[in-house]
Amino acid sequence: MFTFGVHYQKFTAVNMPNPAAFSGVTAMTDQLTAVINPYLLDDRAPVSEEVTALDLPVVGQIPEELAGRWLRNGPNPANEVADVAKHHWFSGDGMVHGVRLRGGKAEWYRNRWVRSDVITDKLGEPAIGGPAYGGRTSSGPNTNVGGFAGKTWAMVEGGGTPCELTYELDTVARNAFEDTLPAAFSAHPKYDPATGELHAMTYCWPDLVDHIQYVVVGSDGLVNHTVDIPVADMPMIHDISITERFAVVFDLGVTISFDAMAKGINVPFGWNEGRQTRLGLLPRWSDSSEDVIWCDVDPCAIFHPLNAYDDADGNVVIDFCRYERMFDHDQLGPFGDARPTLDRWTINPDTATVNEERVDDRAHEFPRHDPRVGLKQHRYGYTSEVRPGEKLLHGATFKTDYQTGEITTHDYGPGRGGAEPVFVPKADSRAEDDGWLITLVHDLNESGGYGAELCILDANDITAPEVARITLPGHVPVGFHGNWVPDTSVSPS
Numbered sequence: 001m002f003t004f005g006v007h008y009q010k011f012t013a014v015n016m017p018n019p020a021a022f023s024g025v026t027a028m029t030d031q032l033t034a035v036i037n038p039y040l041l042d043d044r045a046p047v048s049e050e051v052t053a054l055d056l057p058v059v060g061q062i063p064e065e066l067a068g069r070w071l072r073n074g075p076n077p078a079n080e081v082a083d084v085a086k087h088h089w090f091s092g093d094g095m096v097h098g099v100r101l102r103g104g105k106a107e108w109y110r111n112r113w114v115r116s117d118v119i120t121d122k123l124g125e126p127a128i129g130g131p132a133y134g135g136r137t138s139s140g141p142n143t144n145v146g147g148f149a150g151k152t153w154a155m156v157e158g159g160g161t162p163c164e165l166t167y168e169l170d171t172v173a174r175n176a177f178e179d180t181l182p183a184a185f186s187a188h189p190k191y192d193p194a195t196g197e198l199h200a201m202t203y204c205w206p207d208l209v210d211h212i213q214y215v216v217v218g219s220d221g222l223v224n225h226t227v228d229i230p231v232a233d234m235p236m237i238h239d240i241s242i243t244e245r246f247a248v249v250f251d252l253g254v255t256i257s258f259d260a261m262a263k264g265i266n267v268p269f270g271w272n273e274g275r276q277t278r279l280g281l282l283p284r285w286s287d288s289s290e291d292v293i294w295c296d297v298d299p300c301a302i303f304h305p306l307n308a309y310d311d312a313d314g315n316v317v318i319d320f321c322r323y324e325r326m327f328d329h330d331q332l333g334p335f336g337d338a339r340p341t342l343d344r345w346t347i348n349p350d351t352a353t354v355n356e357e358r359v360d361d362r363a364h365e366f367p368r369h370d371p372r373v374g375l376k377q378h379r380y381g382y383t384s385e386v387r388p389g390e391k392l393l394h395g396a397t398f399k400t401d402y403q404t405g406e407i408t409t410h411d412y413g414p415g416r417g418g419a420e421p422v423f424v425p426k427a428d429s430r431a432e433d434d435g436w437l438i439t440l441v442h443d444l445n446e447s448g449g450y451g452a453e454l455c456i457l458d459a460n461d462i463t464a465p466e467v468a469r470i471t472l473p474g475h476v477p478v479g480f481h482g483n484w485v486p487d488t489s490v491s492p493s
């Protein structure tokens with residue numbers, strides 16, 4: 001029997017604006033969005049309890065070869081939000097959800113807040129240890145979780161120190177890669193299977209305001225290389241692409257915003273109209289920002305590249321999800337200004353020019369690919385349909401064949417949508433696409449509540465019915481990112 005108390009926080013519209021006070025459409029949109037704050041409602045509503053559930057019900061058959069954990073991190077405010085109108089989706093306390101699979105069974109589900117002073121105070125626990133960049137102990141990493149160097153890590157951008165977690169998702173301590181990290185890290189380091197290194201592009205207040213920092217973490221879990229790159233305006237650089245030759249800087253349209261600061265928004269970034277947006281190619285062998293090749297691109301914002309590679313003609317190819325603008329009228333989250341499309345940049349390093357192409361007009365996000373491809377050319381990509389404004393943010397899972405141009409779809413059925421599709425290679429297989437897709441499925445039931453399942457698809461044919469549907473004990477808020485961490489990567493405790 002599950003015991004999973006879902007208690008949606010009660011949010012009240014505070015600082016309710018008087019519509020008559022606003023004559024401009026922009027101001028009205030800003031204020032109404034702030035009051036409603038869709039990032040705290042419906043399938044994004046936080047939960048209030050940590051739960052352990054054993055032997056989860058399964059429809060279908062979990063592949064017996066899957067031995068490890070599916071993990072996912074996301075924002076889940078622990079206390080009632082003081083000012084809904086100024087609460088940015090990215091600022092919620094981190095909560096990691098996990099499901100352990102072994103022998104064809106789903107042995108457990110756990111959700112745990114990543115410990116910070118706010119969480120340990122709330123739960124009456126001693127504070128965790130470990131260095132905190134800038135003294136930031138009041139928030140835990142809320143954006144990604146994965147395995148590296150034999151440990152489980154929760155990660156965030158902007159200056160939050162990574163946290164090490166146990167196998168069962170309890171927080172061990174903050175860990176700045178054994179004190180080798182100079183300043184900030186990222187939620188989206190990229191793994192190079194040829195070297196075993198993680199590569200990240202980082203920013204933070206106050207040390208990395210007039211420059212960003214490229215950080216490389218060796219397979220031993222220690223930072224072994226950094227490059228400071230002067231960049232104006234403190235852009236929100238959420239992710240990085242790497243190829244065998246280059247690390248790519250996304251110096252785009254979202255930057256620190258004095259307007260958002262003046263409004264008191266707790267993640268004060270905004271759309272920087274008229275800013276020259278550009279991509280930077282830093283040769284991976286370089287230790288100098290003077291070697292960066294800057295290439296102008298049309299104004300846009302990006303959170304996530306799907307993959308990048310050096311093509312046979314010497315170009316850098318990046319497939320990614322593109323936003324026409326972001327944090328302009330909607331400064332509380334990413335979806336109010338534009339829907340993300342599936343696009344491709346082809347960058348010529350010799351001419352510093354970029355060819356920009358639209359791959360698909362539908363709204364794609366949370367892109368993933370077969371990790372065995374490494375930094376080589378991929379054929380397939382997997383994305384989640386996002387539906388801003390709907391009660392279910394996520395919709396179908398898309399599979400894009402970049403060779404044929406065909407896009408196939410997995411529809412989870414009425415009232416159901418799948419989040420980030422995590423690719424897990426099948427045992428004893430080598431071919432790209434020969435794997436499983438694990439997705440968290442949000443289920444809007446007839447009573448208006450939300451259930452959740454962990455679904456497994458066969459990536460070879462995502463139009464087929466789910467291979468397995470694992471019933472989770474209750475609502476899991478829509479969140480951000482996670483990974484499959486096999487037991488061969490991080491050992492069970």
Ligand SMILES: [Fe+2]
Pocket residue numbers: 143187188238303304480481
């Ligand atoms: Fe992300």
